[in-house]
Amino acid sequence: MRAIVIEKFGGPDSLVYTELPDPEPRTGDVVINIKAFGLNHAEMHMRRGEWAEAAEVIGIECVGLVTSCPGAKVAALMGGLGRTINGSYAEYTRAPVSNVASIESDLPWAELAVVPETYATAWTCLFRNLEIAPGQTLVVRGATSAFGQAAVNLAVNAGVRVIGTSRDRRRFALLEELGADRAELEGPDLSERIAEAKQLDAVLDLVGNSTILDSLAMLRRGGRACLAGWLGGLDPISDFNPLLQMASGVYLTFFGSFVFGKPGFPLSDVPLQEIAEQVAAGRLKAKPSRVFRFEDVREAHRVMEAGEAKGKMVVVLD
Numbered sequence: 108m109r110a111i112v113i114e115k116f117g118g119p120d121s122l123v124y125t126e127l128p129d130p131e132p133r134t135g136d137v138v139i140n141i142k143a144f145g146l147n148h149a150e151m152h153m154r155r156g157e158w159a160e161a162a163e164v165i166g167i168e169c170v171g172l173v174t175s176c177p178g179a180k181v182a183a184l185m186g187g188l189g190r191t192i193n194g195s196y197a198e199y200t201r202a203p204v205s206n207v208a209s210i211e212s213d214l215p216w217a218e219l220a221v222v223p224e225t226y227a228t229a230w231t232c233l234f235r236n237l238e239i240a241p242g243q244t245l246v247v248r249g250a251t252s253a254f255g256q257a258a259v260n261l262a263v264n265a266g267v268r269v270i271g272t273s274r275d276r277r278r279f280a281l282l283e284e285l286g287a288d289r290a291e292l293e294g295p296d297l298s299e300r301i302a303e304a305k306q307l308d309a310v311l312d313l314v315g316n317s318t319i320l321d322s323l324a325m326l327r328r329g330g331r332a333c334l335a336g337w338l339g340g341l342d343p344i345s346d347f348n349p350l351l352q353m354a355s356g357v358y359l360t361f362f363g364s365f366v367f368g369k370p371g372f373p374l375s376d377v378p379l380q381e382i383a384e385q386v387a388a389g390r391l392k393a394k395p396s397r398v399f400r401f402e403d404v405r406e407a408h409r410v411m412e413a414g415e416a417k418g419k420m421v422v423v424l425d
């Protein structure tokens with residue numbers, strides 16, 4: 108099969124096209140003929156050598172057909188894909204059955220590929236970690252990212268009032284088109300500027316370690332903040348002293364999609380089928396922002412690295 112491997116850590120040119128043997132069937136695993144896969148920051152961090160683990164073939168998610176079951180469409184995500192076992196930057200992959208979900212959908216592969224990792228993670232952050240409910244007010248920080256747009260889509264569709272942030276006022280219209288009530292300029296002092304300070308029910312923070320304390324400062328008593336992205340960088344929070352820096356009565360929670368398929372986090376918890384149906388019905392505006400050919404993955408990484416993705420980018424195989 109054709110596959111893309113990392114021969115050395117570095118820029119997009121470290122992604123090298125090669126031929127590898129097709130994965131053999133194995134008990135407990137599903138061999139998938141990959142039709143399309145979404146691109147993720149995790150893969151950029153793996154390529155640069157910044158992630159704890161990276162397999163020879165990176166790629167943490169895909170959609171495709173089960174080789175042993177003609178016509179069976181599936182999505183696969185995490186479960187070590189691209190980290191500890193060869194991932195989705197290839198024509199075939201072998202994923203643990205715990206991390207494969209059957210999806211019946213007539214969506215084109217490019218559109219279905221938007222769903223697995225991004226929507227499973229956004230759904231879990233919103234409806235499990237934040238336990239967001241209709242009528243509540245949610246701030247999504249880093250809302251123009253692919254993950255952020257998925258969260259805005261899901262929350263708006265669930266009757267939540269959403270305020271999204273972007274560093275660029277020209278991108279506010281995008282968030283309003285997705286149904287956000289309004290947008291705010293992203294910055295480290297948002298808690299001091301936002302009109303709903305101390306009244307907010309929830310914050311989904313994708314800017315990350317550099318803003319999470321500010322997010323906690325804008326919650327009402329009993330409000331929740333979920334840290335699930337690192338758009339502002341991977342540096343740890345230095346000198347975190349809850350006594351001095353944390354508001355009383357608020358909740359801080361974290362979600363990393365690497366737990367999908369592990370005890371306590373079955374993939375079946377996430378309504379991927381229902382999400383795909385809502386995408387097909389147009390209730391979730393989940394079209395890919397860019398579709399690349401397999402031959403153009405290096406270019407896709409350049410676009411991601413430059414912050415020009417403007418939404419979920421996917422790669423489609425012939």
Ligand SMILES: NC(=O)c1ccc[n+]([C@@H]2O[C@H](COP(=O)([O-])OP(=O)(O)OC[C@H]3O[C@@H](n4cnc5c(N)ncnc54)[C@H](OP(=O)(O)O)[C@@H]3O)[C@@H](O)[C@H]2O)c1
Nearest residue numbers: 148251252253254273274335336337338339362363364416
């Ligand atoms: N927890 C998990 O399991 C999980 C799963 C998937 C992804 N993630 C993480 O979620 C984040 C979003 O991923 P993605 O693939 O959706 O990203 P993406 O689409 O590539 O995000 C790009 C957007 O991020 C914003 N951005 C870039 N640098 C920023 C900065 N320094 N401060 C604030 N905003 C910045 C920009 O928006 P503006 O120009 O509009 O400000 C940019 O348009 C990443 O950190 C990723 O690693 C986590």
